């Protein structure tokens with residue numbers, strides 16, 4: 001496909017996303033219906049789509065449009081990159097159709113990047129400006145700028161099976177270039193050949209797992225002790241369970257309200273060479289754990305580089321529903337943690353409502369509990385936005 005035809009495909013896919021399709025789903029269904037596209041085409045189109053979704057407000061404004069559309073986003077992206085739209089919008093060989101007079105008029109009066117209002121320039125929904133400024137303080141602009149860029153790819157070295165130099169060497173054998181990352185000892189950043197990871201022997205044999213650096217650092221800070229009973233209550237695919245199990249030989253149980261989310265966990269644990277028991281809710285009755293990890297459902301506002309559509313679909317109502325569920329999960333954990341045990345609460349959000357305020361409200365509802373450690377990671381640290389708090393009884 002030509003560069004212009006790739007832009008044409010990105011426009012179609014963006015229009016589907018703007019009509020309500022999830023970005024991943026829209027990309028997959030386009031690829032299935034477009035067998036002529038090679039892997040390089042699919043990767044380039046994917047980059048166009050995600051770049052446009054990260055910068056939805058600014059690109060729309062730079063096209064002079066009032067509402068986003070696939071064409072406006074790609075026109076705005078070309079303008080932001082200093083490229084001439086007429087070179088690509090030719091209508092030839094699957095390229096986007098030439099610009100209409102209306103589009104030309106809109107472009108001619110569209111503001112320069114430097115003249116955009118703050119929320120537009122930072123690609124932030126208006127209603128989230130104040131909550132994010134409150135949470136991020138002086139880092140607000142820097143973090144919001146970071147959310148407009150692609151995320152680095154991180155791997156977690158499975159320390160139960162390999163050390164960092166051995167994992168980096170094994171990846172290099174399959175053309176994946178990686179380097180240690182300072183955020184935590186298990187994290188390596190992929191700096192070349194990221195598309196080869198899933199077929200590499202290091203990945204297939206469980207030496208490395210795909211996991212962002214921030215949750216790795218949060219897991220590394222947990223008070224894990226050999227032989228203790230650990231429950232990952234919102235285990236999902238089991239990323240945190242496996243990260244803990246690689247660090248410490250303890251007794252791990254995984255649970256999720258939607259057990260089908262854990263379906264790959266036994267195979268992933270086998271590949272990683274660690275043991276994990278999977279239990280449903282009834283099996284937890286009467287049990288007590290030394291550490292209960294709550295990696296709760298959240299807005300995902302720390303992961304907007306990877307899942308930018310979430311930035312635009314989050315609403316105040318959805319956020320308040322999430323806050324309620326998080327509070328219920330926290331309160332429920334009190335009954336399954338041992339008297340001298342701890343609750344580790346984690347979100348991939350940067351919003352105080354899901355983080356600090358949630359913990360303060362828990363402590364106010366549950367006298368005797370206190371927060372003994374808390375950390376918020378932002379993309380300035382290298383990984384995604386992530387929050388972690390450790391709660392113990394006095």
Ligand SMILES: C[S@@+](CC[C@H](N)C(=O)[O-])C[C@H]1O[C@@H](n2cnc3c(N)ncnc32)[C@H](O)[C@@H]1O
Pocket residue numbers: 233234235236237238239240241255256257258261295296297298325329
């Ligand atoms: C952030 S995801 C977990 C990701 C996972 N820990 C990982 O590292 O791959 C949140 C999980 O919480 C689960 N969940 C939602 N409500 C729950 C509840 N009331 N009790 C337990 N799990 C719940 C969801 O099904 C989802 O899998």
